[in-house]
Amino acid sequence: MVSATTRSRKPKPTTTTATTTTLDDDKKTGNKKDIKIKKHERERKHKHQEFEFFGPKGAVLITILLPFTCFFLVKACNEEHGCVSLWTIFEHEYEFPKKMFPLLSLRSFLVQVGWFVWCLILHLSMPGTRKEGVILKNGERLEYKLNAFRVLVVTSVVISTLTWLDLIQLRALHGMFLSMLSAGCAFAFALTTFLYVASFRKDRGNDDDASKKKKKTKKNDDDDDDEKEVGSSVLLANGGNTGNVIYDWFIGRELNPRFSRKSTFDIKVFCELTPGLIGWLILNFSFMHEQFYRLGYVTKPMILVNMFQTVYVVDALWNEAAILTTMDVTTDGFGFMLVFGDLVWVPFTYSLQCRYIAENDVEISTAMTVLILMIQCIGYYTFRASNGQKNLFRTNPKSQKVKHLKSIKTQRGTNLLISGWWGIARHINYFGDWLMAWAWCLPCGFKHVAPYFYVIYFGILLVHRDLRDCEQCELKYGEDWKKYCRIVKYRIIPYVY
Numbered sequence: 001m002v003s004a005t006t007r008s009r010k011p012k013p014t015t016t017t018a019t020t021t022t023l024d025d026d027k028k029t030g031n032k033k034d035i036k037i038k039k040h041e042r043e044r045k046h047k048h049q050e051f052e053f054f055g056p057k058g059a060v061l062i063t064i065l066l067p068f069t070c071f072f073l074v075k076a077c078n079e080e081h082g083c084v085s086l087w088t089i090f091e092h093e094y095e096f097p098k099k100m101f102p103l104l105s106l107r108s109f110l111v112q113v114g115w116f117v118w119c120l121i122l123h124l125s126m127p128g129t130r131k132e133g134v135i136l137k138n139g140e141r142l143e144y145k146l147n148a149f150r151v152l153v154v155t156s157v158v159i160s161t162l163t164w165l166d167l168i169q170l171r172a173l174h175g176m177f178l179s180m181l182s183a184g185c186a187f188a189f190a191l192t193t194f195l196y197v198a199s200f201r202k203d204r205g206n207d208d209d210a211s212k213k214k215k216k217t218k219k220n221d222d223d224d225d226d227e228k229e230v231g232s233s234v235l236l237a238n239g240g241n242t243g244n245v246i247y248d249w250f251i252g253r254e255l256n257p258r259f260s261r262k263s264t265f266d267i268k269v270f271c272e273l274t275p276g277l278i279g280w281l282i283l284n285f286s287f288m289h290e291q292f293y294r295l296g297y298v299t300k301p302m303i304l305v306n307m308f309q310t311v312y313v314v315d316a317l318w319n320e321a322a323i324l325t326t327m328d329v330t331t332d333g334f335g336f337m338l339v340f341g342d343l344v345w346v347p348f349t350y351s352l353q354c355r356y357i358a359e360n361d362v363e364i365s366t367a368m369t370v371l372i373l374m375i376q377c378i379g380y381y382t383f384r385a386s387n388g389q390k391n392l393f394r395t396n397p398k399s400q401k402v403k404h405l406k407s408i409k410t411q412r413g414t415n416l417l418i419s420g421w422w423g424i425a426r427h428i429n430y431f432g433d434w435l436m437a438w439a440w441c442l443p444c445g446f447k448h449v450a451p452y453f454y455v456i457y458f459g460i461l462l463v464h465r466d467l468r469d470c471e472q473c474e475l476k477y478g479e480d481w482k483k484y485c486r487i488v489k490y491r492i493i494p495y496v497y
Helices: 023-027 032-047 055-076 106-125 147-164 177-198 204-219 245-251 267-297 300-318 320-325 337-351 352-359 366-394 428-444 450-477 479-487
Strands: 127-132 143-146 407-409 415-417
Touching: 055 177, 055 245, 055 337, 055 450, 106 147, 106 177, 106 267, 127 204, 127 320, 147 267, 147 300, 177 245, 177 337, 204 352, 245 267, 267 300, 267 320, 267 337, 267 352, 267 366, 300 320, 300 337, 300 352, 300 428, 320 366, 337 450, 352 450, 366 428, 407 479, 415 479, 428 450, 450 479
Parallel strands: none
Antiparallel strands: 127 143, 407 415
16 A cells, blocks of 8 residues: 555555765775775664564554454444444444445456456556666666556546446445455455565576676675575565565565566556556545435535545656655565555545545535635645655756755765755655645544544554654664754654654
8 A cells, every 4th residue: 555656645655755866876886985884784774673563473463454444444434334433432333334245246356356457458558658766776777667647547538438328337336345345355465475475486587697696795795685686586675585474475575576677567566556546536436426326416525535536646647757766666575565555455445535425414614615625735735846846856956946955965975855845844745645634534524533534544654654764764874864853853744743
């Protein structure tokens, strides 16, 4: 559910420590120094707790809490029963609005599946940029087809035309919100289960390479146990191959789910940006359409939130290649945590502000509007400039824009930035992201706390992701990481945290 770029705005943000890897060091698996480093890293990993999120019990709890939270937000804030405030938390009538019934609908399920299929067809049929990802732990570099921005453009033209011709009513999604949410949850559970079962497959086309992989596995006994299955096309994710069905289903067993190794279609990268982010905008526009239908005009708060979030999504899709270096793609498996975050959590919780404004009379002053615009601009500049600097440093460290930056050379052959944006804080881009979160919530006014769910949740999420990322970096870089932390002292907010 992009950290995002990633970015990362789902219950699963991105790793953002700026590094650049020399290809020679990654290929020299027979080098004694390299083997020594890997053995030391493996020892640290084995001493480390095997499970994240409090293990299988935590996975079950989160699997229940995520859908529950999505439905709870509808109960806590709707036009029939009002929105909860700090003073009415215990007295509030938590009920679903009857205007959004039924809770389950075949029509909504078909719309949900149809939307996914529409995005999939466009992605497969339209041309796109071909990009290689990072070198994976088995030494491979996968190729990706990236065309999410083009999918957005075509979808926008089609929906706008059909709405203009009165062939569809975009505002109808407001009344279908509950049943669409139910359909999204069902689809996420089904897709996760399919991906988990599919992760046990073997690609017959790779049988010829099995003996080579077997030799490599025996030779490099310092490799992680969960890196690969000999003779299989499936590359397993770190932590996603514990043997516990519930936990592996939640975390994701396979790292890069594909139909074959020769295919450029990667369902994880596809879901990270295309159906979820574009679906989020469609819900936003449906609420704006609903407000226009009721009032005959669109209010200033509705314009601000739609403008900010549209810029964010367009930026993410335009810079789609940046996601290939994030933790979501390089490290995490594609299980329920990411599937639900991408396809349900993002569109149905991030659209809360627009739904709130459509259902409530919200007005803000000119001074407040200027303040919100300033916060958005500062946040966006921090977010975009820091991410741009990191990606340029990774892909072209000799560029005039980044070659002057100072860095620490690690034993792994990578460099950790200690100047520029990344000398200010270890996750300075998170700070920019959080500032934008405030700009998205402030147009809702201060009468109710529900519209501020996002900025509260996102702040907690970023802190957790920072802790998780730093923990993994310490395992990866050892003493080099500790040295880096002594130089770059602040985690997210300069001089505060």
